[in-house]
Amino acid sequence: EVQLLESGGGLVQPGGSLRLSCVASGFTFSNFAMNWVRQAPGKGLEWVSVISDSGGSTDYADSVKGRFTISRDNSKNTLYLQMNSLRAEDTAEYYCAKDRGRSHGTSFDYWGQGTLVTVSS
């Protein structure tokens, strides 16, 4: 059974930093691209970032480019999202999502339960 378990969310002040983690199990983690998708309270879904199966290729939404960094450790089956210079508009539930492909955001066939990030003073 595929499982994705996010952690690391919480309350942070504007301008602060946070690192999210997502531990994967139930599939060969190193064979698939992985994504972060977020959802502001009461709003729709927004794709944030993707990393290829090897970690050699990444992409970001314009709204987070230069502030967020996606990475992965295939030896630990873990995906990360380093979030710096956080803004109030980054407040959202952050989901880790497995890609059906190896290299870029295609469709997302498994999702974690989400971790809430709140940016507020």
Add this chain to the structure above:
Amino acid sequence: DIQMTQSPSSLSASVGDRVTITCRASQSISSYLNWYQQKPGKAPKLLIYGSFSLQGGVPSRFSGGGSGTDFTLTISSLQPEDFATYYCQQSYTTPTFGQGTKVDIE
């Protein structure tokens, strides 16, 4: 970025109804269109990928179609567990989602 526009934004329907949701892309995306279902407090669930391919375990009452810029998600006979919000997502370029369609009980 490619903009995705869903219609309607919400609809009310009864159990057994046939429901169709449309999704329009701001430019051609071939068949790179996916549909998700999200229930309150839960993560989204993939229903359809590649415009018409049913994800494993998804009931056959769900179907998808279209290509280019216009796409549909159809539920042939609405069941109680189908009341949810549905999102389309294009994967032709950097992924973008539609704004969602909330399906509730009439």
